[in-house]
Structures are given as structure tokens and as C-alpha cells.
Amino acid sequence: MVENEIYSINGPVVKVRNATAFSMLEKVFVGNRKLMGEVISVSREFTTIQVYESTTGLRPGEPVEGTGKPISVTLGPGILRNIFDGIERPLKEIARQSGAFIATGSNVSPLDEEARWNVTLLVKEGDLVKGGQIFATIPETDLIEHRCMIPPTLSGEVVHAAADGSYRIHDEILQVRDNKGKIHSLDLTQEWPIKQARPITKRLPISVPLITGQRIFDTLFPIAKGGTAAIPGGFGTGKTMTQHQLAKWCDADIIVYVGCGERGNEMTQVLEEFSELIDPKSNRPLTDRTVLIANTSNMPVAAREASIYTGLTLAEYYRDMGYHVAIMADSTSRWAEALREISGRLEEMPAEEGFPAYLPSRLSQFYERAGYVETLNDQKGSVSIIGAVSPQGNDFSEPVTQNTKRFVRCFWALDKSLAYARHYFAINWNESYSEYVSDLTRWYNRNVDPRFLRSRQEIMSLLAEETKLMEIVKLIGSDVLPEDQKLIIEICKVIRVGYLQQNAFHKEDTYVPLAKQLRMMDTILYLYHRCKEALSDGALLRSILSSGIFETVTKMKYDVPNDHLELFDDYVTKIDEAINSHKE
The missing domain is CATH 2.40.30.20 (Elongation Factor Tu (Ef-tu); domain 3)
Incomplete structure (x- = not known):
């Protein structure tokens, strides 16, 4: 038996x-x-x-x-540029061996065991080493230096160190004698359980923004390095495309993209886009600093849960080297659905909408692994988590969205009506929020300009005022409004179309530096204040509108190159001329 x-x-x-x-x-x-x-x-x-x-x-x-042993991932050189499934099996190697579909029981090494890496040792025989210390460096890609670390649980004396040279990942590099006299042989890899957070020295205050070059995020709803954000939205509102754009342009050192239960054609699009995209900072392929975890909707449902933790563990590994890592999880709703299916088969008592009662604790465990930290080797690194949420029927009151809201500090709500109107990004500025603004105030004041957040606040106030006015307009029309309130509606149209709407296919608008964002806000607000003065002096808004100055300011995002911000001075002159010529 x-x-x-x-x-x-x-x-x-x-x-x-x-x-x-x-x-x-x-x-x-x-x-x-x-x-x-x-x-x-x-x-x-x-x-x-x-x-x-x-x-x-x-x-x-x-x-x-x-x-x-628990479910673990192998950590070492060769992770970047690779594509894994939810349990860290390399899809390229599996495709080479068995075709487009993964055979059950595939036993393929996660990392290429025959590839050779140029290793530079940083320790020598007789040195004392501790957990997390970097003992060797490897040029993993043209953008990222891989830093091999002593396992967090090991410390002791180096009794043997290999010479600098070319090695495979499982070749012995070091021998370390621990405090009990046991000899440990170290190669270029280590294993780590995916459901256990990697240790750190301490958490640091969040104070540096994750710069994305996307105006609605950097200006209105910023996220910090080490922060958490959710992108909830119904089908077709642009969650995946938003995450693609953030992955391409945010100033994280490394991107971990987890396609959790995504459609296969969307993951194919990710793979093709990322392989063709050039990193703007280095003019190298973006894949040089990206790892993709593809767990498509036709793959086994239980592996969805593992894929999230696999991605997190890879992100923490590079964070421990001193890098800033952004992890894109698309989508946490399909991960929650996997939990619901497993829970149902286990005959557990269901909670709201059939989800298990432990859904909130699983979500909190996931988002809590983000943070800006001091690593065991005294470096500073971060893991920022941006999770997409797919509420059925665009209903933000459903359990996954509501519980996610409890554990994230940035909420970027996608709006179906904006998406169908081709307003990209389709972020609803009334339902979205960021709790990081106060944490980032000092950074913006020091590194950009104290005007930046003041201008942001004024734009937010104008948008909130427009929302109230539009309720009146829907009931009785805009003709009954006084001139100053009509001005608010017109200037908010410039803000919405000329500032918040962004063209991902335009070379000057796909990425916008903070300095240009500030000058754009200054120009829009200057137009608003000059018009307000003119109206108080008796000018009519319709005569100012007929000059075309509002359309000119709306198109400045295309007309002013990112490296020629001095051209914004011309807009001040144009605004003055337009208003002075239409005063009555």
C-alpha cells in the first residue's frame, strides 16, 4: 500500500x-x-x-x-528579461521544450543553469560577513547590476572565496563558517519562501514621490516610492493600459509586472510592447529592467494566488540590493476570485458575495509588503505596489474594492463615461484621492517649486466648483449663470482637455517632466486670473472666448517641447494681448 x-x-x-x-x-x-x-x-x-x-x-x-520546505522561489542573476508563470517556471524555456502550452509536471529550472556570469567578489578569505551583506556583483543587464547577498539568516567568517571570473549560478563562490563552526557553501542563488516577507533593518518615512510623467498622477494624485495605489474600474475603462503607461515611464529602477488572471491576448500585448520599448533614461530596451509574471485566465486557478506572492518576493529581492521597485498587479480582483473558488471547494462558510471571510486579511498582507526601507546592507530601497481592481458592473461598493480601499493610500478611480469619451487617463478626479500629498510636500517644495502644490490646490478647487455648477447647468442651463461662474466652467474645460487628458502616442505628451507640468498649471491659472480681472472690469466672456486664446492654451501640451520650456513665456504675452483687445 x-x-x-x-x-x-x-x-x-x-x-x-x-x-x-x-x-x-x-x-x-x-x-x-x-x-x-x-x-x-x-x-x-x-x-x-x-x-x-x-x-x-x-x-x-x-x-x-x-x-x-515551503513554496519558494529561486533568486539569482537571470531574473530580469525573463517571463515566468505564477510558480516561477520560465515560459520561454518551456515553450522551447514543449511548445506553446505548459505540460503538467514540467520540471524546468527557473534560471538558466548553463549561462555564465562575470562575477566580481567584494569579500576575501578571513572577512566577517553578516546576513544581507553584498559579497559579489554581476552585470545582469546593461542597466542593472546584480548584487549577490549573503542569505539573511547566515553570518560568520569567510573561509574560502573564489577568484573574480566567469561562473554558472550553481558554482561555489564562497564558503562561510557560522558561529557554530558549520561550513556553508554559497553560490550565486538563494531560495526564499514566497509567503514570507524578506527581513529589513527598519522602515523609513515615506517622503519621495514615484515620478510617472503623467500629469493626473504627479499633480493631482501622487504616489510615493514605497507607497500603495489601487486602480479600480469596470471592463474597458483602461486599467491595463494605465498600468502599462506607469510601467513604461515611472522612475522606479525595476518593474515587476504580474498578469494575474489576465486574458492571454493582453499579456501578449504586454510582452510585445515591453520588448520594443526603449527606456528613455538609458536608450536601452525596457526589458533590461523588467520581469514579467504571466498567469493568464486559462491557467490553473490556484496558481493565481502564488503569482502575486512570487512577484512580491522578486521585488523584495531587488529592493534588498538597494533598488526602487514598482510592482504592477493586474488584477487583484481575479486573485480574489481564485480565493473564492478555492474557499468554495473547501466548503468554508462564505462571507459577502461569496468571498471568504479572510479576504481583508489577505489583501492587507499583500499591500503591507510595500514600503520604503533600510535594508540589511544599510542601503535604501523600496517596493511600490499598484494594484488594478475589476469590480463587476463598475460597482465600487463590492467587497474587493471596499477592502482594498482600507489598505491603500492612493485611489485612482476609473470612470466609464470618461473612457467611452476617449478621455485618457479616464481617472475620475472627484472620486479619486491621494493621502501622500502631505508626506511629499517638503520634497515638492525643495525639488520643484513651492508654487507646485499651491497651483495643484487651486486646480483641485476649480474642478470641485465646476462639479457643483454642472449640477445647476443640468437643471436650468448655463445661460442663467453669472459671468464669473461661466468662466469657471470654461477654464475647467481647459484643465480637463489641456492638462488632465494626455496623449500616450504623442512624443511630447507621453511623458511630461514636473517642470513642464508646473509651467502648464501656471499658464492655465494665469489665463483664469486675467479673465477674472477683465470680467470684473466689464468685459464679456464670450468676446474673450471668440479670440481663440482658450483653444491656444489647451494645445500648449503639444506645441511646447519638453526641453524648451522658455516658450511658455510667449503664452503670457498671447493671453495679455487677447484679453486687452477684448475689454469693453
């Missing part, structure tokens, strides 16, 4: 009867094909396992083999 054999199979949930050898969250191999799974429940009678691969063809009576 086979010990630890399968008793029942329910989709991705497998039960083993009278098994006492397994522990919670242990990695196991299920069946004759050795499907990867994880122990999620242990009782005297049954051990329950969730399988991260398709269980089609699995039968009761097949063996289950324990490993004694």
Missing part, C-alpha cells in the same frame, strides 16, 4: 487521508506526474492540498510526496 496516497480530488483541491507527515504550507508533489502543490489544511483525518497545476487525469490512489 502506498503511504500518503490521494483520497479525493475536487478541482485544484486534493485530500490525503490519515497523513501525519505533512506540515502547513509545505510544498508537495502530487501524483505520478509530480504536480506542484501546497498544504493548506491539516487535521488528524485529512490533509488538504491546493495544486498549482491542472489536475486533469489525476486519480485517487496516486502518491503524494512531501519536501519539508
Whole structure:
């Protein structure tokens, strides 16, 4: 009789009867094909396992083999430029071996074991080393230097160090004798459990923005490095495209893009776009600083949960080297749906809309792994998390959106009517918010200009005032409004079309530096104040509008190159001429 054999199979949930050898969250191999799974429940009678691969063809009576270790990822050079599935299997290598579809039980090394890397040692024989210390550097790509670190749990004396040279990832580089006299052999890799956060020295205050070059984010709703943001929106509102644009242009050192339950054609688009895109700071391919985790909607549902944690662990690994990492999770709703399906098969008591009662705690565990930190090697690094949420029917009161709102400090609400009107980004400025503005005030005042946040506040006030006025306009029309209120509606049209709307396909508008954003705000507000003065002196708004100055200011985002900001001075002259010529 086979010990630890399968008793029942329910989709991705497998039960083993009278098994006492397994522990919670242990990695196991299920069946004759050795499907990867994880122990999620242990009782005297049954051990329950969730399988991260398709269980089609699995039968009761097949063996289950324990490993004694949790689900872990292999960390080392070769992660960047790669594409993994949710359990860190390299899709390019699998495609080369077995075609476009992943065969169950595929046992492919996550990293290329035969590739050779130029290693420069930073320690020598006799040195004392501690956990997290960088012991070697490798040029992983043209943009990123890979810094090999002592495992966080190890410290001691180096008793052997290899010479600088070319090595494979599993070649011995160091031997370290720990405090108990045991010798540990170190290569270029280490393993880390995906559901355990990597250790740090301390968390640091959040005080530096993640610059995106996208006006609605940098100006109205900024996110900090080490911060968290949610992008909720219904089908077709532009969640994925928003994350693509942020991944392309934000000033993070490394991008981790997790396609969690995404459609296969969307992931294909990501892969093709990223491979063609040139990083504006270095003129190198963007893939040189990107890792993609593709877990499409036709892949096993249990692997969606693992894909989120896999991406987080890779992000924390590069953070520990001293890099700033941005992780794009698209979408956390499909991850929550995977939790709901597993929970249903486990016959757990459902909470709101069938989601498990532990949904809020899982979301909090995910977003809590973001942060700006001091690493074990005294460097500063960060992980910023930007998660897309897909509420069914665009209903923001559903559980995933509401619980996500509790744990993020940036809420970028996408609006269906804006999306259908081709207003990109379709961020609703009335429902969105950022709690990072006060944390970033000192940085903006020091590095940009104290006017930046004052101008932002005035623009926010004008947009809020326009919202109130539009309620009146819907009821009785705009003709009854006084001239100063008509001016607010007209200037907000300039703000919406000329400032908040951005063209991702225009070379001057796809990325806008903060200095240009400030000059654009100054120009719009100068137009507003000059018009307000003219109206108080008896001028008519319709005569000012007939001059075409509002349309001229609206188009300045295209007409002023990012490296010729002095051209904004001409707009002051144009505004003065237009208003002076129409005073009555």
C-alpha cells in the first residue's frame, strides 16, 4: 500500500487521508506526474492540498510526496528579461521544450543553469560577513547590476572565496563558517519562501514621490516610492493600459509586472510592447529592467494566488540590493476570485458575495509588503505596489474594492463615461484621492517649486466648483449663470482637455517632466486670473472666448517641447494681448 496516497480530488483541491507527515504550507508533489502543490489544511483525518497545476487525469490512489520546505522561489542573476508563470517556471524555456502550452509536471529550472556570469567578489578569505551583506556583483543587464547577498539568516567568517571570473549560478563562490563552526557553501542563488516577507533593518518615512510623467498622477494624485495605489474600474475603462503607461515611464529602477488572471491576448500585448520599448533614461530596451509574471485566465486557478506572492518576493529581492521597485498587479480582483473558488471547494462558510471571510486579511498582507526601507546592507530601497481592481458592473461598493480601499493610500478611480469619451487617463478626479500629498510636500517644495502644490490646490478647487455648477447647468442651463461662474466652467474645460487628458502616442505628451507640468498649471491659472480681472472690469466672456486664446492654451501640451520650456513665456504675452483687445 502506498503511504500518503490521494483520497479525493475536487478541482485544484486534493485530500490525503490519515497523513501525519505533512506540515502547513509545505510544498508537495502530487501524483505520478509530480504536480506542484501546497498544504493548506491539516487535521488528524485529512490533509488538504491546493495544486498549482491542472489536475486533469489525476486519480485517487496516486502518491503524494512531501519536501519539508515551503513554496519558494529561486533568486539569482537571470531574473530580469525573463517571463515566468505564477510558480516561477520560465515560459520561454518551456515553450522551447514543449511548445506553446505548459505540460503538467514540467520540471524546468527557473534560471538558466548553463549561462555564465562575470562575477566580481567584494569579500576575501578571513572577512566577517553578516546576513544581507553584498559579497559579489554581476552585470545582469546593461542597466542593472546584480548584487549577490549573503542569505539573511547566515553570518560568520569567510573561509574560502573564489577568484573574480566567469561562473554558472550553481558554482561555489564562497564558503562561510557560522558561529557554530558549520561550513556553508554559497553560490550565486538563494531560495526564499514566497509567503514570507524578506527581513529589513527598519522602515523609513515615506517622503519621495514615484515620478510617472503623467500629469493626473504627479499633480493631482501622487504616489510615493514605497507607497500603495489601487486602480479600480469596470471592463474597458483602461486599467491595463494605465498600468502599462506607469510601467513604461515611472522612475522606479525595476518593474515587476504580474498578469494575474489576465486574458492571454493582453499579456501578449504586454510582452510585445515591453520588448520594443526603449527606456528613455538609458536608450536601452525596457526589458533590461523588467520581469514579467504571466498567469493568464486559462491557467490553473490556484496558481493565481502564488503569482502575486512570487512577484512580491522578486521585488523584495531587488529592493534588498538597494533598488526602487514598482510592482504592477493586474488584477487583484481575479486573485480574489481564485480565493473564492478555492474557499468554495473547501466548503468554508462564505462571507459577502461569496468571498471568504479572510479576504481583508489577505489583501492587507499583500499591500503591507510595500514600503520604503533600510535594508540589511544599510542601503535604501523600496517596493511600490499598484494594484488594478475589476469590480463587476463598475460597482465600487463590492467587497474587493471596499477592502482594498482600507489598505491603500492612493485611489485612482476609473470612470466609464470618461473612457467611452476617449478621455485618457479616464481617472475620475472627484472620486479619486491621494493621502501622500502631505508626506511629499517638503520634497515638492525643495525639488520643484513651492508654487507646485499651491497651483495643484487651486486646480483641485476649480474642478470641485465646476462639479457643483454642472449640477445647476443640468437643471436650468448655463445661460442663467453669472459671468464669473461661466468662466469657471470654461477654464475647467481647459484643465480637463489641456492638462488632465494626455496623449500616450504623442512624443511630447507621453511623458511630461514636473517642470513642464508646473509651467502648464501656471499658464492655465494665469489665463483664469486675467479673465477674472477683465470680467470684473466689464468685459464679456464670450468676446474673450471668440479670440481663440482658450483653444491656444489647451494645445500648449503639444506645441511646447519638453526641453524648451522658455516658450511658455510667449503664452503670457498671447493671453495679455487677447484679453486687452477684448475689454469693453
